[in-house]
Amino acid sequence: MTLRRRISFYYAATLSVSLVIVAFWSWFEFNEQRDAALHGGAEAAMKHNPLVETVEIILLGGLPALLLGIIGGSLLMQRALRPIEELTEVLETTTASNLAEPVPRSGNGDELDRMTAVFNGMKERLGASFTQAREFTLHASHELKTPLTILHGTLEQMIEDGATPITHRERITSMLEEVQRLSGIVGQLAFLAKADAGLLDSSRSTVALHELVRDLVEDLTLLSAAQNITITLHDCQPVHVTGDRMRLRQLLLILGDNAVKHNHKNGGITLALHQGEAHATFRITNTGPALPPELRPRVFDRFFRGDPSHSSTVEGSGLGLSIAESIAKSHHGSLVFQVLEDTRTQLTLTLPAGQK
Amino acid sequence: MHVLIVEDDPKTAALLASALRQEEFEVSNVADGESGLQLALAGNFDVLLVDIMLPKRTGLSLVRELRQQGRTTPVIMLSARGEVEQRVEGLNAGADDYLPKPFAMSELLARLRSLLRRNVGHKPTVLGLADLTYDVGTRETRRAGKRIELSSRESLLLECLFRAEGGVVSRRDIITSVWEYDFDPGTNLVDVYVRRLREKIDRDHSPALIQTVRGFGYALRLQP
Numbered sequence: 001m002t003l004r005r006r007i008s009f010y011y012a013a014t015l016s017v018s019l020v021i022v023a024f025w026s027w028f029e030f031n032e033q034r035d036a037a038l039h040g041g042a043e044a045a046m047k048h049n050p051l052v053e054t055v056e057i058i059l060l061g062g063l064p065a066l067l068l069g070i071i072g073g074s075l076l077m078q079r080a081l082r083p084i085e086e087l088t089e090v091l092e093t094t095t096a097s098n099l100a101e102p103v104p105r106s107g108n109g110d111e112l113d114r115m116t117a118v119f120n121g122m123k124e125r126l127g128a129s130f131t132q133a134r135e136f137t138l139h140a141s142h143e144l145k146t147p148l149t150i151l152h153g154t155l156e157q158m159i160e161d162g163a164t165p166i167t168h169r170e171r172i173t174s175m176l177e178e179v180q181r182l183s184g185i186v187g188q189l190a191f192l193a194k195a196d197a198g199l200l201d202s203s204r205s206t207v208a209l210h211e212l213v214r215d216l217v218e219d220l221t222l223l224s225a226a227q228n229i230t231i232t233l234h235d236c237q238p239v240h241v242t243g244d245r246m247r248l249r250q251l252l253l254i255l256g257d258n259a260v261k262h263n264h265k266n267g268g269i270t271l272a273l274h275q276g277e278a279h280a281t282f283r284i285t286n287t288g289p290a291l292p293p294e295l296r297p298r299v300f301d302r303f304f305r306g307d308p309s310h311s312s313t314v315e316g317s318g319l320g321l322s323i324a325e326s327i328a329k330s331h332h333g334s335l336v337f338q339v340l341e342d343t344r345t346q347l348t349l350t351l352p353a354g355q356k
Numbered sequence: 357m358h359v360l361i362v363e364d365d366p367k368t369a370a371l372l373a374s375a376l377r378q379e380e381f382e383v384s385n386v387a388d389g390e391s392g393l394q395l396a397l398a399g400n401f402d403v404l405l406v407d408i409m410l411p412k413r414t415g416l417s418l419v420r421e422l423r424q425q426g427r428t429t430p431v432i433m434l435s436a437r438g439e440v441e442q443r444v445e446g447l448n449a450g451a452d453d454y455l456p457k458p459f460a461m462s463e464l465l466a467r468l469r470s471l472l473r474r475n476v477g478h479k480p481t482v483l484g485l486a487d488l489t490y491d492v493g494t495r496e497t498r499r500a501g502k503r504i505e506l507s508s509r510e511s512l513l514l515e516c517l518f519r520a521e522g523g524v525v526s527r528r529d530i531i532t533s534v535w536e537y538d539f540d541p542g543t544n545l546v547d548v549y550v551r552r553l554r555e556k557i558d559r560d561h562s563p564a565l566i567q568t569v570r571g572f573g574y575a576l577r578l579q580p
Contacts, residue, residue, distance in 0.1 A: 143436075184542065223548055250541070
């Protein structure tokens with residue numbers, strides 16, 4: 001049955017029941033009047049004031065009919081509209097990760113069933129284009145690796161070749177460095193494509209996050225020495241999480257490196273690791289130029305490199321934070337970017353706490 | 357030294373062959389897995405370079421079969437898929453080393469040399485160059501008889517440079533052996549550590565032993 005027919009049917013049913021109630025009271029009143037006329041004559045019949053009779057009909061027949069209409073109507077409408085609610089609930093759970101699963105159809109051929117079919121078709125096409133984009137990146141990065149190897153090897157041979165003039169050697173070396181940079185970007189893209197496809201959760205074990213944070217502090221102390229940045233480890237409680245040790249080290253190093261690169265001379269970096277009830281929280285805060293508010297929502301975007309006027313001085317591909325975020329997500333955690341009131345930049349990593 | 361290259365991409369194969377010939381290796385070349393296996397079983401090669409994606413028989417299956425036949429010829433796998441699982445799969449199949457593409461020829465040569473050395477099975481416990489000595493067991497480092505304090509990462513870095521015996525060590529190899537990272541950290545971590553190591557080892561002494569080879573990496577050797 002189509003939705004329109006069902007609603008019309010419910011509407012007609014409510015109306016009919018109300019009509020029956022009103023009709024019953026009218027019949028009762030008329031009967032009473034007739035009996036009064038038959039037994040008491042016209043005088044008795046005249047006692048019945050038509051106005052009072054009408055009010056009586058309205059009060060005793062109309063009001064219950066109205067109440068029935070309101071209560072019954074709303075119940076029936078609720079029933080008629082329930083499929084819409086059910087469908088909405090299912091649609092609300094649609095995310096990029098479950099595009100392959102179609103919304104279940106009622107199969108009764110009504111408007112909602114048709115809409116579900118249309119939505120499923122749309123979902124399928126959207127899923128296909130997502131997959132296509134992912135596979136494209138994955139294939140492109142794989143296909144680029146062989147030519148890059150050849151390019152690298154050929155340039156290496158040219159440098160080592162005694163016949164290459166010294167003046168050319170300098171230029172070839174700088175080409176070689178660019179090839180290496182390109183190889184790095186290709187590797188990062190392959191990593192992100194893999195993360196998008198949900199293929200990151202390779203190994204899971206209990207990781208002592210506090211040890212990784214201490215290692216990070218050691219590396220950061222050296223990395224930031226040239227800029228004379230002060231590294232402060234505020235708190236480093238023993239925290240254990242379940243995850244991939246290598247990926248978590250990568251994540252921490254990206255955050256640390258980010259805090260050094262976007263800092264200024266004589267600046268500071270503070271780190272803190274806390275174990276909460278259900279979550280482990282790692283915070284890294286750095287001084288340095290704060291990102292303008294309009295650019296903040298884009299920090300995790302791929303190839304985003306902050307203020308274009310600064311980007312020339314800051315090395316990097318602009319993929320670091322996207323990689324960090326995808327590692328956090330693959331560990332069922334989150335990464336949040338904030339600019340604090342004192343203009344310091346803070347990144348907060350939250351991971352589900354593991355067993356101690 | 358005779359190397360068998362099993363690689364289906366003709367350009368990569370030609371490049372590998374020419375780089376190895378330059379280093380005075382004898383080189384043979386095949387383009388598919390099946391003939392690679394036959395040749396490896398029939399011939400007497402010192403080392404095999406095997407691509408993973410090959411026609412007729414994959415590189416993994418080649419190595420597995422070779423090992424089942426009882427051959428212990430060292431094998432380096434080459435693959436465009438540099439992921440950890442692939443690496444583990446390759447090593448599980450019986451390969452001795454795994455080099456993800458894109459790689460540098462200098463990197464391949466360094467791995468080849470270390471593999472051949474490992475095969476000889478002789479490892480000195482105290483490494484030395486000029487008046488610098490490094491004890492692998494105790495990590496004690498001395499220059500001109502004077503003891504130098506190194507952090508654990510600095511010692512690993514020095515050991516890694518020593519092991520290359522004067523060859524160039526790429527940043528990627530340093531990252532792998534000192535930090536055990538399987539990813540490109542995208543930082544100048546290696547350069548910073550090398551600078552620090554250089555300060556401790558070379559600053560008050562001559563000749564300078566740690567050389568920067570631009571575009572390649574670092575080497576521990578006397579200035580040529």
